[in-house]
Amino acid sequence: MKRRFLAYPYFIWMIIFIVVPLILVLFYSLTISTENGFVFTLDNFKTFLQPIYLKVLWRSLSLAGISTLICLILGYPTALILASRQMSKKSFLMFLFVLPMWMNFLLRTYAWLTLLEKNGFINTILSFFGIEPIQLLYNDGAVILGMVYNFLPFMVLPIYSVLKKINHSVIEAAEDLGANQYIVFRKVIFPLSLPGVFSGISMVFMPAVTTFVISRLLGGGQYMLIGNLIERQFTSVYDWHFGSAVSIIMMIIILISMGVMSKYDNQQEGGGLW
Amino acid sequence: MISKGGNAVAEHIIELVDISKTYDSTTEVLKTINLYIRKNEFLTLLGPSGCGKTTTLRIIGGFEQPTTGKVLFEGKDITSLPPYKRRVNTVFQKYALFSHLNVEENIAFGLKIKKVDKDTIKEKVRSALKLVNLEGYEKRSVDSLSGGQQQRIAIARALVNEPDVLLLDEPLGALDLKLRQDMQVELKRMQKQLGITFIYVTHDQEEALTMSDTIVVMKDGIIQQIGTPEDIYNEPKNAFVADFIGESNILSGIMKQDFLVEFCNHKFDCVDKGFEINEPVDVVIRPEDIEIFSNDSGKLEGIVESITFKGVHYEMIIKTDSFSFMAHNTNMYPQNSKVTIDVAPENIHIMKKAVN
Incomplete structure (x- = not known):
């Protein structure tokens, strides 16, 4: 407690760059600018209730949901294999898995452009077999692909770290009590890994639901997710008030889903990435 | 069975x-x-x-x-x-x-x-x-x-x-x-x-x-x-078994003939036989089997080197010319006092030398 002053620099940083902007966003969302200056109102939130915006919200949530599900389906078995005791080349596999994460997020996503383009890598290969070029870019599929590709490690790592902590003697105890491999997994390994699953789900779902880069690059200029909607309010429409309101709504949605998650994840474990 | x-x-x-x-x-x-x-x-x-x-x-x-x-x-x-x-x-x-x-x-x-x-x-x-x-x-x-x-x-x-x-x-x-x-x-x-x-x-x-x-x-x-x-x-x-199961004094000895073993330069009666004459053996004696006398009725002379109170008994280290014996006794013999010790024949356990 004596060394509390060591935390002051970060404390100041936090106030200037997190707390103050948050208050500003909240302020903007609750006001509109008129000739007489700012006026408090809830109009910005009412605007959001129009079907066109709700549709954007729905699309964001469902795409993020689908991506999270795919990440879980792909990620859980991967984590299971990584955590298994027989894996001797574990560190190398782990290295391969983490390697893309060292590259810039934007670059990684751009790379998919050249692969999926009309004259891109995949369509070129298909043309050798006499198959007409397929429209791979600028649709839901491409956006989901981008999300899964970018966020998969965030699903694997927390599950892996929880699985690795499971004491092997618990598995032996289950076998001893008559459980074959399938029952051991269903009744012991999977329930014990749930904290990792929950934290994996939130670590994939949160960035997926708010992304605007993936949807911009792989979904195309007209593609609209909630992230793009917010970005546009600030960069091209210049309606900071509406943009702030959507941001607040987004934050509330995230807070609620975090709350639901932490209710299941009462052991508060498995968050640590490294 | x-x-x-x-x-x-x-x-x-x-x-x-x-x-x-x-x-x-x-x-x-x-x-x-x-x-x-x-x-x-x-x-x-x-x-x-x-x-x-x-x-x-x-x-x-x-x-x-x-x-x-x-x-x-x-x-x-x-x-x-x-x-x-x-x-x-x-x-x-x-x-x-x-x-x-x-x-x-x-x-x-x-x-x-x-x-x-x-x-x-x-x-x-x-x-x-x-x-x-x-x-x-x-x-x-x-x-x-x-x-x-x-x-x-x-x-x-x-x-x-x-x-x-x-x-x-x-x-x-x-x-x-x-x-x-x-x-x-x-x-x-x-x-x-x-x-x-x-x-x-x-x-x-x-x-x-x-x-x-x-x-x-x-x-x-x-x-x-x-x-x-x-x-x-x-x-x-x-x-090994003797040492692992309870505490023991393990000495090197020589089997002189059936029922007679020599260690610490003294001959002791024992109940073991079947060894070759002059065969080197391990002699195992439990600490509680060592009899202590304050007069010279025992065979080996020694000095009480240390005493530890263990609740039921005292644990004493008794140093003789050639070996420090651990002894358990309900009576306490003062530190540095001269004592003599002896062991009954049935409490002397003779074992073949461990092959290392």
């Missing part, structure tokens, strides 16, 4: 035949273990860490495959049977309870897999909890229990399946002394009450002596001696 109505094979519930275990093709953990375990006996595998006792237990439980040899269960080869198909249950060293399940669900785990109906499960869990003196703990979470309580749950979880054999891997190792002694008595009571064969692994010789019908002393993957606690304590086969 042939009893009325049964032949020798049926009496042996488990038999280990020429079992050996090698890790990474170099580390030899077990070297040709041959052992049979009788029905309803309390057998203890005893030895220092790394002697292979836990590996032996894990081979019986099916968690490890022997490199060579066979495991027989009631005469049938079960060497390649996976753990979940064996009629044995294990109590693990660190309890290995399922932390995502409560006490009742932990104990019911095995029964549920066997598809026992719900009412029977409830009844069996209740009586298992009664057996381990934890009635009414059904709905507790296992993390809220103390070490001793968790241990009992682990025992209940294994016993509720009514195994033919219960394997226990140093189950009391993590408990404090008082609790450990209570649990020793309780385990023995349960074993008698249920009539189940217990195979118990420990490095604690006192624990082994207290509970066992049969003790198997192991060292470096080799069985040193098999016998009743009395046999092992009173007639240790070699210096």
Whole structure:
């Protein structure tokens, strides 16, 4: 407690760059600018209730949901294999898995452009077999692909770290009590890994639901997710008030889903990435 | 061991035949273990860490495959049977309870897999909890229990399946002394009450002596001696066993003839024979068998070098010209005082020199 002053620099940083902007966003969302200056109102939130915006919200949530599900389906078995005791080349596999994460997020996503383009890598290969070029870019599929590709490690790592902590003697105890491999997994390994699953789900779902880069690059200029909607309010429409309101709504949605998650994840474990 | 109505094979519930275990093709953990375990006996595998006792237990439980040899269960080869198909249950060293399940669900785990109906499960869990003196703990979470309580749950979880054999891997190792002694008595009571064969692994010789019908002393993957606690304590086969089971004075001696041994430059009568004349031997004397005299009626002269009070007795180091003896006596002889010591013939144990 004596060394509390060591935390002051970060404390100041936090106030200037997190707390103050948050208050500003909240302020903007609750006001509109008129000739007489700012006026408090809830109009910005009412605007959001129009079907066109709700549709954007729905699309964001469902795409993020689908991506999270795919990440879980792909990620859980991967984590299971990584955590298994027989894996001797574990560190190398782990290295391969983490390697893309060292590259810039934007670059990684751009790379998919050249692969999926009309004259891109995949369509070129298909043309050798006499198959007409397929429209791979600028649709839901491409956006989901981008999300899964970018966020998969965030699903694997927390599950892996929880699985690795499971004491092997618990598995032996289950076998001893008559459980074959399938029952051991269903009744012991999977329930014990749930904290990792929950934290994996939130670590994939949160960035997926708010992304605007993936949807911009792989979904195309007209593609609209909630992230793009917010970005546009600030960069091209210049309606900071509406943009702030959507941001607040987004934050509330995230807070609620975090709350639901932490209710299941009462052991508060498995968050640590490294 | 042939009893009325049964032949020798049926009496042996488990038999280990020429079992050996090698890790990474170099580390030899077990070297040709041959052992049979009788029905309803309390057998203890005893030895220092790394002697292979836990590996032996894990081979019986099916968690490890022997490199060579066979495991027989009631005469049938079960060497390649996976753990979940064996009629044995294990109590693990660190309890290995399922932390995502409560006490009742932990104990019911095995029964549920066997598809026992719900009412029977409830009844069996209740009586298992009664057996381990934890009635009414059904709905507790296992993390809220103390070490001793968790241990009992682990025992209940294994016993509720009514195994033919219960394997226990140093189950009391993590408990404090008082609790450990209570649990020793309780385990023995349960074993008698249920009539189940217990195979118990420990490095604690006192624990082994207290509970066992049969003790198997192991060292470096080799069985040193098999016998009743009395046999092992009173007639240790070699210096290692003597030293490991209780404290001992181990001296080098020379067998002069049958019933006569020389050590510390004195000749002593003994009850052993069959050695060659002038054969070098190990002489083992228990500390409590050393008689101390303040006059010179003993054979060896010595000086009391140190005294430690141990509760029931005093532990004294008595230094003679050639050896420092450890002696236990209820009488205290003052430090630096001159004493003489002697040993009765039946308390001198002669052993063949250990081949190193």
